[in-house]
Amino acid sequence: MSDGSRLHQKKWPWIALFFVMAAAFLALGYVYYLGQIRAASTHEYEKLHAIAELKTKQIQEWRRERMAVLQLLAQSPYFAAAVQEFALRPDAKDLESRLRQRLMTVTHDRRYQDALLVGLDGEILVSAEGGVSGARPFHGTDGEGRTEQSPYPRW
Numbered sequence: 001m002s003d004g005s006r007l008h009q010k011k012w013p014w015i016a017l018f019f020v021m022a023a024a025f026l027a028l029g030y031v032y033y034l035g036q037i038r039a040a041s042t043h044e045y046e047k048l049h050a051i052a053e054l055k056t057k058q059i060q061e062w063r064r065e066r067m068a069v070l071q072l073l074a075q076s077p078y079f080a081a082a083v084q085e086f087a088l089r090p091d092a093k094d095l096e097s098r099l100r101q102r103l104m105t106v107t108h109d110r111r112y113q114d115a116l117l118v119g120l121d122g123e124i125l126v127s128a129e130g131g132v133s134g135a136r137p138f139h140g141t142d143g144e145g146r147t148e149q150s151p152y153p154r155w
Contacts (some may be wrong), residue, residue: 069110096126103128
């Protein structure tokens, strides 16, 4: 055998070893990449989950505070008596004016946009802002059974 053919025979194991090592490094790099992607995705999911839980608690607390204010208002014997009297005499403008004034006080003190006194049928009886008496904040359902809502939230 000539020296050229021996050298040629000795190159092939090294070339094969190079390709095997390159393939191994590529495979390990890909596995590492997938692990990093999975870890980053899990980390971001956990962050979003924590934010969602925090926002849920904040909304619950905000609603609890709003309901507490409404409970205080509803438990006031003078306000309850005025509402009962207004239910008996809905055309009493002086009583409507006093109720509107009380609702305006609540909106001012609590920085609400509006406060509504709503009847059991959903009809707005008195609004702190005025001008919506007789409107209905909830109109029932649409043709597909979904509730149609106005901009007035229902607590």
